[in-house]
Amino acid sequence: MTNITINGEFYSRVFGGSVPAPIWREYMEEFLADVPVEDFPPIPAGSSKYYVVPSTEVPGLLVEPLITVKQAEQLVYFAHLRPIVKEVPSLEPLGTILSQTPEAGARLSHNGEVFIEVSNGEPPTIPLPNLIGKTRTEANLEMAQLAAETEILVSLIPEFVVSDEDSWGKIISTLPPPGTEVGADDTVIIVIGRAPDG
Numbered sequence: 001m002t003n004i005t006i007n008g009e010f011y012s013r014v015f016g017g018s019v020p021a022p023i024w025r026e027y028m029e030e031f032l033a034d035v036p037v038e039d040f041p042p043i044p045a046g047s048s049k050y051y052v053v054p055s056t057e058v059p060g061l062l063v064e065p066l067i068t069v070k071q072a073e074q075l076v077y078f079a080h081l082r083p084i085v086k087e088v089p090s091l092e093p094l095g096t097i098l099s100q101t102p103e104a105g106a107r108l109s110h111n112g113e114v115f116i117e118v119s120n121g122e123p124p125t126i127p128l129p130n131l132i133g134k135t136r137t138e139a140n141l142e143m144a145q146l147a148a149e150t151e152i153l154v155s156l157i158p159e160f161v162v163s164d165e166d167s168w169g170k171i172i173s174t175l176p177p178p179g180t181e182v183g184a185d186d187t188v189i190i191v192i193g194r195a196p197d198g
Contacts, residue, residue: 053109056080060104061097061116069095069118080110087120091184094121123183126152130178131171131190139171139190155187163193 014020059075061067067075069085076083090098096119102108126146131139139156147153163172175189182188 053111054080055107055109056112058100058102058104058106058108058114061100061114062104066096069097069116072097072100072116076114076116081108082111082113084113084115086115086117088117089122089124090119091123092119094119124150124152125181125183126150128154128174128176128178128180128182128188131156131174132178134171135169136171136190136192152182152184154182155185157187157189159189159191160194161191162196165195167193168195169193 056079058081059079061072061075073083073085088098090096092098098117098119100117101115108114129142129146131142134142136156136158143154143156161172170193171190172193173191175191176182
């Protein structure tokens with residue numbers, strides 16, 4: 001409500017707490033002046049069940065045929081839950097639903113959160129570990145273990161250069177350097193030291 005005059009005082013804007021609430025309080029204080037104070041009656045037995053937040057079953061989003069993100073969000077909303085969508089790198093096409101948490105069939109209280117991971121259409125990458133100082137075998141084992149954890153397989157291509165004896169058989173540099181983001185099927189050149197006679 002705007003531009004109103006009350007008891008000769010002009011108000012450009014009126015909110016519930018600025019004018020109506022004080023009027024109501026003043027009226028009720030006078031109206032109830034002679035009414036004795038009483039406690040609220042005790043809560044009836046069995047009323048606690050009305051304070052329990054209803055639960056619902058989490059819908060399945062990883063279904064065939066594949067559904068869109070919008071359809072997945074609608075399914076979650078219809079179950080009285082809240083979808084939380086996160087885009088992540090993946091080899092799957094853009095918009096493909098990759099995972100959901102909790103899984104289908106779990107029970108959540110109404111307004112609970114369902115986390116949905118969706119492909120952003122960009123291949124996943126990892127920072128290249130520091131392989132300098134390792135042998136070729138050690139480097140291959142480390143990259144194989146990393147591939148098992150991330151599903152990102154990077155090929156190591158050796159090049160040999162004459163070096164100090166301390167570096168014989170060890171990686172002295174990589175191309176690209178450690179920390180560079182690399183993806184599946186990328187190749188990394190590992191420069192390995194060797195003796196002058198090869």
